[in-house]
Amino acid sequence: MAATTQTPPDALGTSRARQAQRRNTRRDTRAALLFISPWLVGFLVLTLWPVLYSGYLSLTDYDVFNAPNFVGLENYRTLFSDETARLAIGNTFYFAIIQVPLQVLVSLALALLLNQAGRSSGFFRTAFFLPRMTPPVAIGVLLLLLFNGQSGLINRVLGLVGIDGPAWTTDPNWIKPGLILMSLWSVGSSVIILLAALRNVPAELYDSAKVDGANFWQKTTLITVPMISGALFFVFIINSIDALQSFTEAYTAYFGSGNTTYSNDAALFYSIYLFREAFEFLNMGYASALAWVLFVIILVITLVQLRVSKRFVYYEGEQR
Amino acid sequence: MKRAPWRWSALTVAAGLALTGCASGTGSEASDETEFDSAADVSGELSIMGFGAGDEIGEVRLDEAKAAMPDVDVQLVEGDLDIQQFLSAVAAGDPPEIVYANRDQIGTFASRGAIVPLDSCIEGEGIDTSQYRESALNQVTFDDQVYGIPEFNGIIVTMANANLLSAAGLTIEDVNGSDWDAMTAATQAMTVGNGGSLQTIGVDSKLPEFLPLWAKANGVDLLSEDGRTANVNDPKVVEALEWAVDIYDRQGGFSAVKAYRDTADFFGAENQFATNTLGAMPMEHWYINVLNENSPTAPMAFDTVKDREGNTLSYATGSAWAIPADSANPEAACRLMKVITQTDSWLKAAQARVDLRAESGQLFTGLLTGNQDADEQIREMVPADAPEPWISAINAMYEANDAAFSLPANPADAEFKTAWQDAVNRVLNGQASAQESLDQGQQEAQDALDEAWATWDDEQG
Numbered sequence: 001m002a003a004t005t006q007t008p009p010d011a012l013g014t015s016r017a018r019q020a021q022r023r024n025t026r027r028d029t030r031a032a033l034l035f036i037s038p039w040l041v042g043f044l045v046l047t048l049w050p051v052l053y054s055g056y057l058s059l060t061d062y063d064v065f066n067a068p069n070f071v072g073l074e075n076y077r078t079l080f081s082d083e084t085a086r087l088a089i090g091n092t093f094y095f096a097i098i099q100v101p102l103q104v105l106v107s108l109a110l111a112l113l114l115n116q117a118g119r120s121s122g123f124f125r126t127a128f129f130l131p132r133m134t135p136p137v138a139i140g141v142l143l144l145l146l147f148n149g150q151s152g153l154i155n156r157v158l159g160l161v162g163i164d165g166p167a168w169t170t171d172p173n174w175i176k177p178g179l180i181l182m183s184l185w186s187v188g189s190s191v192i193i194l195l196a197a198l199r200n201v202p203a204e205l206y207d208s209a210k211v212d213g214a215n216f217w218q219k220t221t222l223i224t225v226p227m228i229s230g231a232l233f234f235v236f237i238i239n240s241i242d243a244l245q246s247f248t249e250a251y252t253a254y255f256g257s258g259n260t261t262y263s264n265d266a267a268l269f270y271s272i273y274l275f276r277e278a279f280e281f282l283n284m285g286y287a288s289a290l291a292w293v294l295f296v297i298i299l300v301i302t303l304v305q306l307r308v309s310k311r312f313v314y315y316e317g318e319q320r
Numbered sequence: 321m322k323r324a325p326w327r328w329s330a331l332t333v334a335a336g337l338a339l340t341g342c343a344s345g346t347g348s349e350a351s352d353e354t355e356f357d358s359a360a361d362v363s364g365e366l367s368i369m370g371f372g373a374g375d376e377i378g379e380v381r382l383d384e385a386k387a388a389m390p391d392v393d394v395q396l397v398e399g400d401l402d403i404q405q406f407l408s409a410v411a412a413g414d415p416p417e418i419v420y421a422n423r424d425q426i427g428t429f430a431s432r433g434a435i436v437p438l439d440s441c442i443e444g445e446g447i448d449t450s451q452y453r454e455s456a457l458n459q460v461t462f463d464d465q466v467y468g469i470p471e472f473n474g475i476i477v478t479m480a481n482a483n484l485l486s487a488a489g490l491t492i493e494d495v496n497g498s499d500w501d502a503m504t505a506a507t508q509a510m511t512v513g514n515g516g517s518l519q520t521i522g523v524d525s526k527l528p529e530f531l532p533l534w535a536k537a538n539g540v541d542l543l544s545e546d547g548r549t550a551n552v553n554d555p556k557v558v559e560a561l562e563w564a565v566d567i568y569d570r571q572g573g574f575s576a577v578k579a580y581r582d583t584a585d586f587f588g589a590e591n592q593f594a595t596n597t598l599g600a601m602p603m604e605h606w607y608i609n610v611l612n613e614n615s616p617t618a619p620m621a622f623d624t625v626k627d628r629e630g631n632t633l634s635y636a637t638g639s640a641w642a643i644p645a646d647s648a649n650p651e652a653a654c655r656l657m658k659v660i661t662q663t664d665s666w667l668k669a670a671q672a673r674v675d676l677r678a679e680s681g682q683l684f685t686g687l688l689t690g691n692q693d694a695d696e697q698i699r700e701m702v703p704a705d706a707p708e709p710w711i712s713a714i715n716a717m718y719e720a721n722d723a724a725f726s727l728p729a730n731p732a733d734a735e736f737k738t739a740w741q742d743a744v745n746r747v748l749n750g751q752a753s754a755q756e757s758l759d760q761g762q763q764e765a766q767d768a769l770d771e772a773w774a775t776w777d778d779e780q781g
Contacts, residue, residue, distance in 0.1 A: 170579060
């Protein structure tokens with residue numbers, strides 16, 4: 001008599017249940033993949049593939065017209081001894097280091113004001129956000145008009161208080177400050193994000209603080225800022241990435257349609273240098289290497305910010 | 321389960337590497353099967369990139385070309401040549417059948433095999449290249465082969481405000497470049513205000529763009545005739561730059577002058593000449609039409625630009641037709657460039673403009689086509705009784721056209737241009753002296769030229 005092993009009824013039931021669960025999971029996975037497939041295809045074809053391809057191109061000498069010629073790390077070696085690249089990196093960091101904190105501070109100040117605006121906040125919200133809708137190219141042209149050293153609105157206003165404004169658009173020392181100030185034109189989106197965060201701060205906290213006799217400054221620094229630190233961090237990180245990739249406004253004003261021949265080294269941001277190498281000088285391989293170095297720079301900065309944020313950022317519901 | 325992400329990553333990287341293996345350019349091979357024959361019918365599609373037939377001069381000539389090729393479906397990709405768009409089309413293996421580019425781009429495109437030599441096209445279609453202006457043809461001739469069919473000639477003339485000149489006791493000869501000391505003195509005489517309080521710009525030497533003009537006026541070209549050697553820091557170029565920058569310095573510096581000139585209504589009725597806020601400047605000839613249309617009563621005076629010996633000279637620019645390496649219809653492309661640049665087409669286009677001008681009561685001021693025969697015949701269409709100062713403008717324009725020079729085609733034109741323009745800008749921005757900056761510019765320009773020519777020479781064996 002052959003020995004047979006009988007599966008206990010409970011174990012059989014458990015096994016069937018697991019199989020059914022796995023089937024359900026697979027079905028759900030397939031359905032999910034099907035639903036996100038348009039995005040997935042777009043991501044693979046329009047993002048991942050170009051990223052990988054540019055990585056390959058960064059190891060080649062490539063001018064689009066002829067087949068890429070593999071040169072190993074030559075482009076990276078050239079990059080690290082390229083004085084123009086160093087200048088562009090310096091300009092970009094100068095811009096980012098001042099522009100990002102300024103953008104966050106101005107956004108926070110405006111958001112705090114809007115938060116006090118009561119019924120009219122809707123109007124002001126729209127008013128602050130509208131400039132964000134201006135195309136960056138238009139902002140570049142606007143910069144040349146507003147900051148014109150001779151007759152620009154900025155210098156006229158400064159003139160009203162007895163200040164002889166600088167040549168913002170031609171003096172190398174004032175080019176970047178002008179660009180930084182102009183970047184505040186599109187502060188609207190950050191304001192909206194911070195305002196939304198402000199609206200979520202529990203009113204009880206302010207009531208308690210009021211009972212304790214806290215003033216506006218104390219309430220802002222001890223309640224508001226910690227409570228919206230998640231949103232502040234988000235705005236900070238997004239603006240950092242944006243600033244390090246800054247291109248259109250400066251290119252339009254100093255290298256593109258605003259000035260076809262006059263340019264200024266002070267406005268040569270890294271992305272502009274990259275663009276010129278790729279599309280003006282047709283050094284697509286070198287431009288790809290520049291792009292990858294920028295990617296690494298942004299990645300490192302973002303990781304550092306994420307690391308540092310753990311000490312300062314409070315997320316509601318987070319357990320520590 | 322944890323291995324899944326790794327599998328996906330490996331698959332993605334493998335796919336990427338496999339696909340990168342497929343990467344290739346268009347190469348530089350022209351089809352050997354292409355036969356150009358002026359007697360043969362052409363057909364198929366013809367996509368044109370970079371040509372905006374936006375006015376009667378473009379429309380009439382394009383219609384002429386279409387009429388000469390009734391079986392060809394001509395499609396325009398509107399607007400100026402967008403390099404990104406062109407590169408994308410080339411990279412995708414789907415270039416347009418014909419491109420319309422600036423002449424100074426031709427050398428770069430040719431050296432990279434993006435466009436084909438036109439020898440067989442010129443021979444097969446019987447295109448008479450002697451009809452084109454020498455300076456124009458030089459710009460599209462790379463390493464002794466013609467790569468483009470030129471059209472239009474943009475030249476430079478001296479434009480001045482006659483009232484400001486006479487008020488300062490000056491004449492147009494004082495600002496036409498023949499005597500640099502006189503031009504400097506005229507700058508001081510006509511300038512009102514200084515720096516931030518500038519109210520009238522005495523003379524605008526039009527830097528950085530016109531450095532090649534002032535260098536030539538001082539007896540030297542920025543680039544050798546064979547396009548291989550940069551002369552950016554030649555002592556005569558240094559002298560020319562120092563003088564042209566000094567023109568700005570005497571008015572409070574380039575920053576002040578640029579800021580002030582940027583505020584002008586350049587294309588409107590309240591332009592800087594009409595409002596007496598600019599004494600004189602060298603300027604491209606198309607601006608004569610702008611002034612004539614928008615401020616016909618402005619107190620203008622015109623002359624050619626002179627070199628320091630008093631001879632007329634002008635720096636010429638323009639456009640050109642070229643056939644991309646992988647053009648699907650080179651025969652039709654060649655036919656189009658022949659018809660659209662031939663004398664008859666230009667004459668018809670000019671007549672259309674004459675008629676339009678007459679309808680609107682405006683003066684026909686001539687047309688510089690890049691085609692010598694057409695230029696001569698079109699000049700006859702200009703009314704003999706054209707009033708002053710416009711007849712002087714037209715005469716100056718045609719005289720300058722006969723004395724135009726251009727920089728030769730070379731494989732690194734964009735880098736070369738950037739090198740000398742950046743050098744000028746460093747001086748204008750006060751970042752370096754003329755000598756230091758031009759030395760740096762020379763190094764950058766020569767490095768770019770050497771690298772590009774070395775690549776070309778290697779390819780040619």
